[in-house]
């Protein structure tokens with residue numbers, strides 16, 4: 357420890373964004389530093405730039421850790437994931453509604469046991485860090501202790517997590533329903549009082565989706581959202597055609613799926629809607645105007661056969677919608693942002709669009725931060741930003757080394773990373789300036805912040 361707190365410097369190549377390459381020329385948005393020095397102190401980035409420029413400013417005695425054949429990258433941001441579903445990833449089923457009944461609800465019932473919640477929260481946080489993900493927007497289950505377990509483990513790593521207890525009051529097994537609208541809101545309030553803004557933890561009011569909440573519960577969630585500063589809202593939207601038709605029947609008085617949420621006061625800045633695969637132009641406009649975001653979850657949409665998200669329409673420069681990348685585990689099939697980008701590329705390709713590597717890495721970093729309205733804190737390698745960083749190994753596998761040897765520019769390096777890479781390509785993960793995951797560490801590669 358130094359007087360200003362824990363200080364460490366990392367030397368490697370580095371990439372970072374300062375703008376949105378869907379809206380402006382890539383050269384105006386993107387920084388690549390072939391030999392960078394990143395200095396972290398007191399949880400923040402103290403300096404970042406070319407090694408030759410930053411080295412002379414470094415306080416004497418600062419440890420410099422060099423990573424050869426690696427790229428420093430802002431920690432990945434997963435804007436939609438269900439931690440209770442970690443153990444059911446890759447379960448064979450039909451489309452969304454069948455999959456929910458067959459696997460999801462029975463799996464979430466197990467969170468009535470706090471010890472189970474603790475165990476899965478532990479596994480989940482480690483899977484995120486192993487994949488280089490440092491912030492996620494996380495669904496828990498209806499049980500308050502599921503949120504308690506997630507926040508407690510996140511606090512130990514000092515990760516910035518946004519999470520909430522799920523609200524459901526119909527169309528699910530009894531053991532997964534709030535006993536009343538009032539009780540679900542009271543339990544959410546208690547979790548907000550305990551966790552929202554404690555350290556880096558933030559709370560998201562979490563009605564699962566319109567299919568499992570009554571209009572009364574959605575309305576109560578909308579009131580709750582307004583009672584505390586800086587709360588988030590997460591739910592699902594227009595994922596699957598059968599789901600959309602079913603929900604239209606549950607809310608015949610509403611103009612469309614998004615209008616159900618808008619009517620309840622749930623659409624605004626820091627609202628993040630999972631999927632939005634089948635949205636109309638009118639709904640994209642509403643998201644643009646209100647500052648609400650969509651979480652694009654390509655591995656999930658392919659796994660469940662939900663459809664092909666219109667990424668380039670969502671980001672139309674005439675009315676760009678905030679879009680983040682989501683893994684949506686357990687419907688999603690990987691915790692890795694790299695593996696998720698691999699599928700995002702293919703989803704775009706099937707729609708006749710090409711997702712180049714710079715746009716892709718923007719989505720997984722600064723784009724996610726922008727979707728969450730946290731782009732003043734997260735998503736960039738820049739002095740003053742919170743020091744969440746992943747170290748990407750360009751030669752993680754023999755095949756990656758072979759492929760990378762023929763790359764001549766950074767865009768091609770990144771494209772190879774997102775096509776071939778996954779958690780094997782993450783050499784280390786730093787959270788608030790501390791090394792919480794180091795692939796090369798003998799024994800346990802993970803360390804809680806206090807021990808890192």
Ligand code: GUN
Nearest residue numbers: 460564565592656684687
């Ligand atoms: N819609 C409502 N609940 C869920 C869920 O758990 N996963 C997905 N992918 N969609 C949902």
Ligand code: ZN
Nearest residue numbers: 436438630684
């Ligand atoms: Zn989901």
